[in-house]
Amino acid sequence: SGSMQTKKSIWYRLTALFAVITLMFGVPAYAADTANTTNMANTPNYAQRMTQTITQAEYNRDLRILERALRTQNNDAAVRAAIETVLADIDAFSTMQVVTQNVYNRDVNNTVAVTQTQQAADAYTQAVTDFYTVLKVGANTPYAATIDAILGADASESLRYFDASMLDTESSDAEKNLLYQYDQLAAQNTTVTIDGKTWTWETLTEKQNELSDKQIANIYRQLAQTANQPKAEVYAQLVENRTKQAKAAGYDNVLAQMNETVYLRDFNAEDIEAYCAYVAEEIVPIYTEWKAVLQQEDAQTQLEALAGRSTAETMDFAKSLLSQIDWKLVQNYEYMRSHGLYDISDPLPGRTTGAYTIGMSQYQDAFLFQTKVGGYWDLRTLLHEFGHFSAELENTNPALLSTSILDVAEIHSQALELLTAQQANQVFSADLAEAYRAAAAVDILESVVMGALVYSFEDAVYQTQPKTVTEYNQLFAKVQDDFGVEMYPSFETENGKECFDWVDIAHIFHTPGYYLSYSTSAFAALDIWMYAQQDWQGGVDLYMQAVEDYVDIPYQEFLQYLELDSPFTTAGRENLVSGLEAVTLYDATQQASTQTTQTTQTNTAYDESMTYDMLRQQDIQIPQEIDTVLP
Numbered sequence: 173s174g175s176m177q178t179k180k181s182i183w184y185r186l187t188a189l190f191a192v193i194t195l196m197f198g199v200p201a202y203a204a205d206t207a208n209t210t211n212m213a214n215t216p217n218y219a220q221r222m223t224q225t226i227t228q229a230e231y232n233r234d235l236r237i238l239e240r241a242l243r244t245q246n247n248d249a250a251v252r253a254a255i256e257t258v259l260a261d262i263d264a265f266s267t268m269q270v271v272t273q274n275v276y277n278r279d280v281n282n283t284v285a286v287t288q289t290q291q292a293a294d295a296y297t298q299a300v301t302d303f304y305t306v307l308k309v310g311a312n313t314p315y316a317a318t319i320d321a322i323l324g325a326d327a328s329e330s331l332r333y334f335d336a337s338m339l340d341t342e343s344s345d346a347e348k349n350l351l352y353q354y355d356q357l358a359a360q361n362t363t364v365t366i367d368g369k370t371w372t373w374e375t376l377t378e379k380q381n382e383l384s385d386k387q388i389a390n391i392y393r394q395l396a397q398t399a400n401q402p403k404a405e406v407y408a409q410l411v412e413n414r415t416k417q418a419k420a421a422g423y424d425n426v427l428a429q430m431n432e433t434v435y436l437r438d439f440n441a442e443d444i445e446a447y448c449a450y451v452a453e454e455i456v457p458i459y460t461e462w463k464a465v466l467q468q469e470d471a472q473t474q475l476e477a478l479a480g481r482s483t484a485e486t487m488d489f490a491k492s493l494l495s496q497i498d499w500k501l502v503q504n505y506e507y508m509r510s511h512g513l514y515d516i517s518d519p520l521p522g523r524t525t526g527a528y529t530i531g532m533s534q535y536q537d538a539f540l541f542q543t544k545v546g547g548y549w550d551l552r553t554l555l556h557e558f559g560h561f562s563a564e565l566e567n568t569n570p571a572l573l574s575t576s577i578l579d580v581a582e583i584h585s586q587a588l589e590l591l592t593a594q595q596a597n598q599v600f601s602a603d604l605a606e607a608y609r610a611a612a613a614v615d616i617l618e619s620v621v622m623g624a625l626v627y628s629f630e631d632a633v634y635q636t637q638p639k640t641v642t643e644y645n646q647l648f649a650k651v652q653d654d655f656g657v658e659m660y661p662s663f664e665t666e667n668g669k670e671c672f673d674w675v676d677i678a679h680i681f682h683t684p685g686y687y688l689s690y691s692t693s694a695f696a697a698l699d700i701w702m703y704a705q706q707d708w709q710g711g712v713d714l715y716m717q718a719v720e721d722y723v724d725i726p727y728q729e730f731l732q733y734l735e736l737d738s739p740f741t742t743a744g745r746e747n748l749v750s751g752l753e754a755v756t757l758y759d760a761t762q763q764a765s766t767q768t769t770q771t772t773q774t775n776t777a778y779d780e781s782m783t784y785d786m787l788r789q790q791d792i793q794i795p796q797e798i799d800t801v802l803p
Contacts, residue, residue: 226261235303241253242313255318258303265295266533272289280356280359303572304331308334323573347410350410357399376392396673426634427631427684436724441631448624459620472607475547481550508561516554524543525678540561559587574724587718588715614757622687623692624688645670645671717734
């Protein structure tokens with residue numbers, strides 16, 4: 173009986189992964205065993221990839237070859253080759269998912285795109301299901317060792333208990349439909365009528381200088397409350413559906429399920445609870461102080477210099493900042509641009525807000541999607557997402573074997589934001605650079621706070637199962653009060669204190685538990701940033717090591733590998749607080765200039781004013797891979 177329970181738990185973990193395939197689509201997977209040695213010049217561009225698909229007939233043929241190999245004795249080489257072929261086929265299905273999802277996110281109201289996205293997701297899920305069904309043939313044969321060698325330890329044991337009929341397709345379909353509803357609601361323009369005048373978020377922004385604070389608060393509240401109701405109702409249904417799925421898989425709730433089977437977190441619920449309490453007690457006061465400094469220095473006025481910039485200008489600024497960090501980042505950036513692996517656009521009707529980067533394992537690279545919001549945030553978001561893109565170029569694993577250790581992945585993005593901001597004076601005027609650097613530091617510290625706060629809300633949701641929209645709104649307001657910070661405005665209503673804007677956090681709808689990774693990774697990113705302020709090149713080298721040497725190991729193990737502090741140790745927490753308390757937000761321009769001079773002597777920092785022809789004429793050595801990619 174005890175032995176059978178152990179085997180059943182392995183099976184539950186396998187089915188749990190299937191239960192969240194749709195849920196996790198769009199979340200980047202970051203894992204690599206070796207560096208990506210793809211010949212970048214010969215890789216198809218994005219437009220060419222849209223026509224490179226795999227048919228079901230081709231896939232069925234490769235599955236039959238695998239099944240015959242598994243039924244033949246002393247055929248290890250053929251089995252290995254057949255498995256690798258099928259894994260490559262699944263990569264092609266994964267690419268189809270990425271392409272259709274990108275089209276869908278350009279206009280969630282495009283019914284053709286909706287159908288194609290659902291078909292691609294179903295095709296991928298079916299491909300994986302069929303693959304496991306065939307592999308089960310070899311799970312009780314000598315080929316079990318071969319299966320384990322490719323798919324991971326104990327894979328064959330899990331496969332022995334695999335039964336596709338046990339998969340909860342009904343809950344999965346309900347999940348997809350609810351997420352589709354949310355995407356459509358998020359793309360709608362909220363409208364309210366007050367005293368005969370129609371208001372939207374856009375008109376409120378345009379007219380705010382003509383309104384009193386009381387009028388602004390009233391219009392804001394009514395807009396937020398109107399948008400809140402239908403989204404919160406969808407969320408409540410998602411919570412109910414996910415709780416059902418999690419319990420069927422043997423977990424108390426979906427956060428426990430996701431933490432173990434998807435995020436592969438090497439810290440438990442008690443660790444998270446203690447960490448969130450630490451953030452509330454010790455980080456929030458520092459964050460509040462830093463925010464006050466930003467306001468006192470009027471950083472926003474300086475940052476307005478970045479408003480109204482075109483996509484091309486923003487992308488050029490990003491390249492200039494990346495060139496101050498490492499040549500390889502410039503190479504990766506030009507690869508992304510030359511292959512059309514990005515979609516950066518103004519907000520349009522139906523277009524998904526926000527940004528994401530998603531791996532394309534078939535080509536060992538990724539795609540960056542970003543909807544602009546204006547100025548400073550467009551540049552910061554681009555650099556954040558490019559941190560993911562650059563890390564994904566190191567991922568050589570097939571899609572099915574890639575893991576989503578997001579607590580590590582967000583280090584790649586958030587540390588890059590901080591390091592590039594540290595060099596802003598090499599690109600911008602002194603006043604703008606100082607404001608940019610300070611704002612970036614405050615925003616990453618905000619990630620520490622916000623990630624812990626949102627996860628605490630999610631945890632309370634799945635523990636208490638609120639019954640009404642009002643209860644959800646009250647719960648978020650309470651969590652903010654417990655943290656002593658108001659990330660979203662709360663309002664006194666006839667039902668008590670409520671917050672409405674929490675429904676705009678798309679992650680809690682699409683990927684429960686994800687938001688914590690912004691906090692844990694920001695903790696590590698700040699550690700790298702503070703180290704770089706003492707030893708610039710050492711900090712850059714540490715960041716590049718985090719990107720290039722990343723393997724699919726858990727978060728705390730990865731921090732130990734990089735010799736960084738852990739947020740789940742007393743010493744690590746104390747070190748971050750003491751380091752943050754020593755930071756002077758508006759005293760870094762001269763220091764950054766000195767650091768860049770040192771970097772230039774050892775690493776030849778790129779100067780936008782110098783063409784590559786000029787560099788060649790001056791006999792400055794250009795890395796060969798850059799020389800072949802860039803004009």
